[in-house]
Amino acid sequence: MQTLTQHLTSQAVNDSLSQLILTLADTSKAISHAVRHGALAGVLGATEQENVQGETQKKLDIITNDMLKDALKADGTVRGLASEEEDHVVEVSKGGQYLVCFDPLDGSSNIDINSLVGTIFSVLPAPAGELTETSFLQSGRAQLAAGYVLYGPSTMLALTTGQGVQLFTLHPETNEFLLTDAAMSISPDTAEFAINMSNQRFWEAPMQTYIADLLLGKIGPREKSFNMRWIAAMVGDVHRVLSRGGIFTYPTDNKDAKKPYKLRLMYEANPMAFLVEQAGGKASTGYETILDIIPTQIHQRVAVILGSSNEVDACLSYHGLDYSEEPNLD
Numbered sequence: 001m002q003t004l005t006q007h008l009t010s011q012a013v014n015d016s017l018s019q020l021i022l023t024l025a026d027t028s029k030a031i032s033h034a035v036r037h038g039a040l041a042g043v044l045g046a047t048e049q050e051n052v053q054g055e056t057q058k059k060l061d062i063i064t065n066d067m068l069k070d071a072l073k074a075d076g077t078v079r080g081l082a083s084e085e086e087d088h089v090v091e092v093s094k095g096g097q098y099l100v101c102f103d104p105l106d107g108s109s110n111i112d113i114n115s116l117v118g119t120i121f122s123v124l125p126a127p128a129g130e131l132t133e134t135s136f137l138q139s140g141r142a143q144l145a146a147g148y149v150l151y152g153p154s155t156m157l158a159l160t161t162g163q164g165v166q167l168f169t170l171h172p173e174t175n176e177f178l179l180t181d182a183a184m185s186i187s188p189d190t191a192e193f194a195i196n197m198s199n200q201r202f203w204e205a206p207m208q209t210y211i212a213d214l215l216l217g218k219i220g221p222r223e224k225s226f227n228m229r230w231i232a233a234m235v236g237d238v239h240r241v242l243s244r245g246g247i248f249t250y251p252t253d254n255k256d257a258k259k260p261y262k263l264r265l266m267y268e269a270n271p272m273a274f275l276v277e278q279a280g281g282k283a284s285t286g287y288e289t290i291l292d293i294i295p296t297q298i299h300q301r302v303a304v305i306l307g308s309s310n311e312v313d314a315c316l317s318y319h320g321l322d323y324s325e326e327p328n329l330d
């Protein structure tokens, strides 16, 4: 089995990007170690602090954020970073070529119940000149690499550099990431959806109708039964979609007028959308393709509908975007 290093060489990924990816992978090994120690290392539970999102920070949110910041500062290829746990962008190395956006521990509310959590990262080119928040405001199409590490029964790294999606599994003894799927691919159709149903009364009508039709099963307009999963950690739900198809959505809702969306564009939606499109799936807000969005601020949130292409199209048709009659461009 190819190691991550061998894979990066085989895909002719340039040396500095390979170095950055290996730094992120190595840091994720240390994060995996910390997560596994859990209560034994006194790293569970919450702090008294809130992040810019207004969320109480878990101890591991801060620990993992610091681990990634320290590693990226030492790497030398990084011009700046943006993190879910940092109010503002952080300048790193003047000569760095890359910007890194990350969620150090996605799904951290799962930590205290020993459920799935992960790290999500997105790599953008660093523009010349002074580093400001504006340097980061590039569409998802500009991403040079993206991936996540899922801390589950296995620790797995899903990675794209624009040449498909590869999956690596961390060998528990050698502590090497080994290639276990050379080309992850999302089936175009599915019978499995993922949504937090408790928000149903707050959704817009198109999503309420779409989900209601799924729940009608064989007697409804879809004429088939659907299964539901909800891990409450995007990394876990997206990994399932990449592994066996499905549709994952965190739609807009009117539960809190000040927060119509939940998921963050720069370090959740964009990297996951890059992975999903590279695996043959689709990722939309319900009204526009996620990777085409021009960001306006680093912590902005968006609605997310992603996964099996035909099922995303079906969902979008409820939102007035009818892809069934896609123009024949031949």
Ligand code: AFP
Residues within 6 Å of the ligand: 055, 105, 106, 107, 108, 109, 110, 196, 232, 233, 234, 235, 250, 262, 263
């Ligand atoms: P936390 O990192 O605060 O646990 O949030 C995780 C997340 O951003 C995303 O990973 C999940 O898909 C989503 O929130 C879960 O949201 P709900 O807790 O509202 O189901």
